[in-house]
Amino acid sequence: MTTTPAPDPASIPFSVDPERTARILLAAAIEPGNIDLGRLIRTHGAITLLRLLFTDAASLPHTDFAALTRLRDRAVPLLTTEHTTGILQAIRDADLTVITPSDHCWPHQVNDLGDAAPIVLFARGDRELLTEPGLTGICGARAATGYGAYVATELTEGLVAHGDVIVASGSYGIAADAHRAALTAGGKTIAVLAGGLDRPYPSGHHDLFDRIVRAGGLLLSEAPPTLAPTRWRFQRRSRLLAVLTHHIVIVEAGARSGTLRLAEYAAELGTPLGVVPGPVTSAASTGCHMLIRDHGATLVTGPADVIALEHTNTVTSERSDYPALNSLTALKADWEDDPHLTPAQRRTLHALSDEETQDALTQAARTVQDTFYSLFDTVRSDTTQTLLTRHSADT
Structure with missing residues (x-):
């Protein structure tokens, strides 16, 4: 077959770690969560896979050629010298840190996603927060009510006092209330974003994102810089939030709120889920009531209920004389x-x-x-x- 030369990770500017650079380029060319990508990296490593996209792999054992062909069709048109060097330049210009599974601060819980797990994460701020034991997700409606904003603030202040790190999406509404309350209380917070960190979304939270970093917090994304948030990337962000956090609290959610998708991911991954009830007359809490009534979510009325969730993240035996399975x-x-x-x-x-x-x-x-x-x-x-x-x- 006739091919164009593969970008050599060792020869690209700013590259001191070819494996890390190969993961960056693959992430820039193929959407996060691609199972073919995860499986082939697991089999061959990122550097070899990058080269396989441009070469004949017929003689290479254990290669899924159908998966490789699918990746070629998607990735090769984007893996031009101009595009790849532009991505790496954007990482340097935005002063981002690139985190891979070989780093000590890699959050190993994301590996629960299997071959759909992130192959690389992009960060701005204190990446050591990813190793903290109390990562608490606080999520909810973008169109938050005064009640929701009050509860989110009260919960966050209590959790910060307990030593938890607050994780949210950086979005308008409940997430922003949680970030701000964490900062005001002198705590640490992580904003998990759907697009590239060189132009964090929403743009109206530019000052908030800067405050998070200056206060020792973290901005985190699975998307490389220059990539804008899309519907698919918002869904991936929700899944990343669900697997990254040790437990999640939903403060407000309507009957069709996107936050309910986050609750689905939490259930799939076994992440303990707490939900704040609201007034029975409030449409902003209809989704919360559904989660409590129909899906067994834990009812949360204050920080103590969230702290109690921390003790439900073990897989327990029905017999009290047996320890937790993951003890x-x-x-x-x-x-x-x-x-x-x-x-x-x-x-x-x-x-x-x-x-x-x-x-x-x-x-x-x-x-x-x-x-x-x-x-x-x-x-x-x-x-x-x-x-x-x-x-x-x-x-």
Whole structure:
């Protein structure tokens, strides 16, 4: 096949880390959340994948050629020298930090998204906040009422006093109220944006975004600079918020609010969800009431209820004499008691970081939980069929 030369990450200006640069270029050419992209990076690495887009990969083993072809069709037209150097220049001009999975501050919880996980994150501000244990999402309607703004402020102030980092979308309404309240209370806050950080959206919050950074907070995006927010990128931002935070509170949401999509993502990912009720006459709280009534969201009336959510993010056993499935303490105790482990294997395991071990343990626990819930589905299905059969026999 006839191809054009691949951009060489090692030869592009400002590149001191070819793997990091390759991830930037791939993110600039292919929309976040592309499963083909995630799978091929996992198989080949970003540098090799970038070159595969421009070369014949027929002799390379373990290559998904259909996926590679799909990526070529999307990426190659955008991977011009002008475009790629422009992206890297924009990163430098905006003084952005590029975070990849090899960095110590990479938020490992995003790996729960599997092959749809971010391949790179762009940041402005204190990226160490991503490693904080109390990342609390506060979300809600853009057209917030006075009641919603008051509750968001009160919740945020209490959570900041507790030491939580407030995570929100930087949008108008409840999110902005939460950011401002965190700053006023002397806390830290993270704004997760849908577009590139060189022109953060909404533009009307330019001063707010600068305040967040100056106060030691963080602006974060999955989108490279120069990319404008789109409907798809807003959805991806919601999913990133849901997986990044340790628990989420929705303050106000109408019956058709986009915030309800965030609640769906939280449910899919197992992120504990709290919801603030509102006046029964308020359309701005209809979605909140639906989440509480129909979807089992935890009712939140103050900071103490949100703090209690922090203790629900473990996968627990029905038997009280069993520890949580993702208990790190219990796992390490098992290592000491396991007669099948050699002393060398125990030393290897104990030398691992708690972060890596907890990440693997939580993934395994969620797999067990999914299997457990699927058995519940079978029980309900079998019960339904039994009743129908019985009813049919009786009639």
